[in-house]
Amino acid sequence: MALNMNDSATSKYRLIDWPAIVDKFGGDEATASMLLGIALRTTAAMPADLRAAAAAADFAALSRLAHKVKGTTGDICAPAVREQAAAAELAARASAPESADRARELADAVDALLLELQAASAAAS
Numbered sequence: 001m002a003l004n005m006n007d008s009a010t011s012k013y014r015l016i017d018w019p020a021i022v023d024k025f026g027g028d029e030a031t032a033s034m035l036l037g038i039a040l041r042t043t044a045a046m047p048a049d050l051r052a053a054a055a056a057a058d059f060a061a062l063s064r065l066a067h068k069v070k071g072t073t074g075d076i077c078a079p080a081v082r083e084q085a086a087a088a089e090l091a092a093r094a095s096a097p098e099s100a101d102r103a104r105e106l107a108d109a110v111d112a113l114l115l116e117l118q119a120a121s122a123a124a125s
Helices: 018-024 029-043 046-055 059-075 079-093 099-124
Strands: none
Touching: 018 029, 029 059, 029 099, 046 059, 046 099, 059 079, 059 099, 079 099
């Protein structure tokens, strides 16, 4: 079932730009909703993975994970998280000392995004 988001419902999403994602699919809410469900499933482990890579100071893993988050958040129109992912990826590629902090912040942002994706999934049910 497609999400039917009116103006009042849209305001509860801080990170997902629902109108943009629907527009991206030519107004097809069912496809947009399906993409959010896929993102929920494929992103669920990311916060834990990011935190583990940060704890290990594994710059290659941090870069790879941040890149995946950047791609997913671009696909689902979550620009604020995408920007954080891009910054975390750049820091990790440069083996910058702040990489672990950026990865933990990104993990927190992805946690918040997952809550929104879960809410969107519940609304579609």
